[in-house]
Amino acid sequence: MRFTERLAGIPSQRKAFAHLMFLGSENLMFRREIKLLLLSAVLGLPAMALAVAPNQSPAPNQAPSASAPATQAQIVALQQALNANQAATASAQSAGDNAWMLTSAALVLLMTGPGLALFYGGLVRRKNILGTMMQSFAMMCLVTVIWAVAGYSLAFGHGNAFIGGFEHLFLKGVPIAADPQNFYSGTIPEQTYMIYQLMFAIITPALITGAFAERMKFSGMAIFLSLWSLLVYCPMAHMVWGVGGLLNSANPHALFPSFDFAGGTVVHITSGVSALVCCLYLGKRAGYPHDKMQPHSLVLSFIGACLLWVGWFGFNAGSALAANSLATSAFINTHFATAAAAIGWSIAEWIHNGKPTALGAISGAVAGLVAITPASGFVQPMSALAIGFIAGAFCFFMVFVVKSLFGYDDSLDAFGVHGAGGTIGALLTGVFAASVINPVFKDAAGNSLPSGGIDGHWGQMLNQLTGVGIAWTISIAGTLALLVVVDKLVGLRVSPEEEATGLDLSQHNEEGYDFNT
Amino acid sequence: MLKIEAILQPSKLDAVKDALLEAGIEGMTILEARGHGRQKGHTEFYRGREYTVDLLPKVKIELVVADEQKDKTIQAIIGAARTGRIGDGKIFISRIDDAIRIRNDERGETAI
Numbered sequence: 048m049r050f051t052e053r054l055a056g057i058p059s060q061r062k063a064f065a066h067l068m069f070l071g072s073e074n075l076m077f078r079r080e081i082k083l084l085l086l087s088a089v090l091g092l093p094a095m096a097l098a099v100a101p102n103q104s105p106a107p108n109q110a111p112s113a114s115a116p117a118t119q120a121q122i123v124a125l126q127q128a129l130n131a132n133q134a135a136t137a138s139a140q141s142a143g144d145n146a147w148m149l150t151s152a153a154l155v156l157l158m159t160g161p162g163l164a165l166f167y168g169g170l171v172r173r174k175n176i177l178g179t180m181m182q183s184f185a186m187m188c189l190v191t192v193i194w195a196v197a198g199y200s201l202a203f204g205h206g207n208a209f210i211g212g213f214e215h216l217f218l219k220g221v222p223i224a225a226d227p228q229n230f231y232s233g234t235i236p237e238q239t240y241m242i243y244q245l246m247f248a249i250i251t252p253a254l255i256t257g258a259f260a261e262r263m264k265f266s267g268m269a270i271f272l273s274l275w276s277l278l279v280y281c282p283m284a285h286m287v288w289g290v291g292g293l294l295n296s297a298n299p300h301a302l303f304p305s306f307d308f309a310g311g312t313v314v315h316i317t318s319g320v321s322a323l324v325c326c327l328y329l330g331k332r333a334g335y336p337h338d339k340m341q342p343h344s345l346v347l348s349f350i351g352a353c354l355l356w357v358g359w360f361g362f363n364a365g366s367a368l369a370a371n372s373l374a375t376s377a378f379i380n381t382h383f384a385t386a387a388a389a390i391g392w393s394i395a396e397w398i399h400n401g402k403p404t405a406l407g408a409i410s411g412a413v414a415g416l417v418a419i420t421p422a423s424g425f426v427q428p429m430s431a432l433a434i435g436f437i438a439g440a441f442c443f444f445m446v447f448v449v450k451s452l453f454g455y456d457d458s459l460d461a462f463g464v465h466g467a468g469g470t471i472g473a474l475l476t477g478v479f480a481a482s483v484i485n486p487v488f489k490d491a492a493g494n495s496l497p498s499g500g501i502d503g504h505w506g507q508m509l510n511q512l513t514g515v516g517i518a519w520t521i522s523i524a525g526t527l528a529l530l531v532v533v534d535k536l537v538g539l540r541v542s543p544e545e546e547a548t549g550l551d552l553s554q555h556n557e558e559g560y561d562f563n564t
Numbered sequence: 565m566l567k568i569e570a571i572l573q574p575s576k577l578d579a580v581k582d583a584l585l586e587a588g589i590e591g592m593t594i595l596e597a598r599g600h601g602r603q604k605g606h607t608e609f610y611r612g613r614e615y616t617v618d619l620l621p622k623v624k625i626e627l628v629v630a631d632e633q634k635d636k637t638i639q640a641i642i643g644a645a646r647t648g649r650i651g652d653g654k655i656f657i658s659r660i661d662d663a664i665r666i667r668n669d670e671r672g673e674t675a676i
């Protein structure tokens with residue numbers, strides 16, 4: 048995720064040239080001659096005449112046949128050619144990285160629209176389909192503007208350990224050209240980084256809408272989630288990914304460097320826990336749990352879940368910020384964990400209820416996606432399978448057992464899947480993080496140090512717990528404060544009549560489906 | 565004139581329609597309905613919540629026939645729809661005061 052973490056996968060141009068220079072180093076007699084031969088190969092035909100033919104064997108200390116000024120000119124020309132070569136390589140690398148990152152940004156947006164919109168939309172009753180989809184769509188629009196104006200600056204500007212600053216208000220000073228010295232990425236423009244991060248900022252509040260489905264006013268939701276993205280999301284994003292962030296493992300001065308590759312704490316714990324607070328504050332839907340409130344179209348939910356799975360490759364593998372082997376690791380881990388989690392949930396359901404359901408399988412898949420999010424760029428593929436399987440079974444337990452035990456109406460299981468999945472994923476990241484995949488910690492000599500428990504560094508669990516704890520705390524505090532304020536301002540819950548009519552008609556004067564035309 | 569209402573299993577609709585046509589009954593109205601008599605429903609599971617579905621999908625056919633055609637019609641319906649199990653459905657018969665063809669104002673049995 049961070050520049051330093053990414054270095055692992057990049058062959059150094061200087062290293063490559065050094066290898067060239069010491070080619071045939073076992074035969075010292077020809078070293079200088081072979082060096083000259085390579086020089087002339089770079090400079091072209093005219094220079095060939097000056098090179099010493101490799102078949103001759105002059106005495107080792109004999110001066111080269113070319114005169115001294117010409118050799119000097121050769122060296123200067125070689126340096127220029129080397130500079131041009133390095134610039135071209137860097138440009139090619141930037142092109143590859145930027146192409147992947149822009150694609151990833153598009154994939155992450157796809158996760159919200161229509162991935163999440165369909166997934167959630169299919170799970171609600173028919174009279175609420177448009178209202179539910181509009182909540183995701185509203186985030187795509189509102190968070191974009193907020194991010195451009197202030198959100199990016201607050202999340203990724205230079206501030207302190209907890210929050211960024213205002214230097215990038217209106218995206219001022221965010222460069223369009225790649226800069227090797229940039230903290231966030233040396234090969235992609237920071238504007239690419241900005242637009243990529245925006246897609247994360249969009250989906251996080253959209254996830255919360257699952258908790259208050261079918262009973263939230265559109266106006267209240269819009270104001271509440273807009274403020275939430277500034278008050279809860281931006282600080283959390285800054286702490287985990289921002290310059291100087293308290294939890295940022297790429298920050299050498301971080302007090303609690305925690306491993307969160309793509310946002311298990313930043314996105315899933317914050318949204319899941321905030322969702323729990325929302326559903327407790329707003330109360331249950333009218334008629335819950337006695338009335339029938341089953342999904343009106345699992346077909347839509349299925350399509351949404353598959354779009355989430357594919358889009359998540361941009362979410363996780365894109366968090367490598369480059370088209371390199373770390374992205375490959377994250378891609379594989381994402382896929383493996385999802386499959387294992389769907390199996391884990393389905394097996395648990397098969398045992399518990401006698402039959403595996405389609406809703407269970409796709410819910411398990413989403414749980415796996417959530418849990419692997421913090422781990423994706425830190426763990427090995429087999430660990431990803433384990434993390435997925437555990438998360439699938441654990442989230443099943445949270446939804447089937449814990450939810451009915453406590454009786455809260457987390458309508459679409461935003462807490463059960465995202466809050467719980469994110470928490471267990473963040474903790475398992477501390478267990479399974481392996482420096483062989485991503486050497487985050489290094490000693491003074493540059494050798495990689497153990498990452499997580501599997502490497503022997505069990506102290507990392509403390510950092511993970513701190514990250515989890517901070518996510519829970521800021522979510523609960525921030526969400527509660529905002530709920531109270533917005534409730535007083537415009538009100539949050541729809542009236543009982545509006546709830547009975549449905550959100551489509553009451554909030555938008557529309558119907559999702561018209562079977563009469 | 566009699567109105568014959570038959571509530572059937574949806575899977576029997578095609579068979580009953582064909583039987584009626586074969587018997588010479590051409591006019592009918594088909595409605596999608598839900599209901600139950602003595603049939604129990606079934607349970608469905610969504611994320612751990614159990615739902616009992618006891619309003620089952622049914623099909624209702626409404627026919628208006630001349631008095632003489634009553635037995636022929638009922639036999640056609642029962643012959644095609646009966647399986648012998650609970651859930652086969654029911655037939656209700658009532659009297660119709662009048663029938664009018666909208667196109668040309670015909671009344672009575674010629675309008676059926």
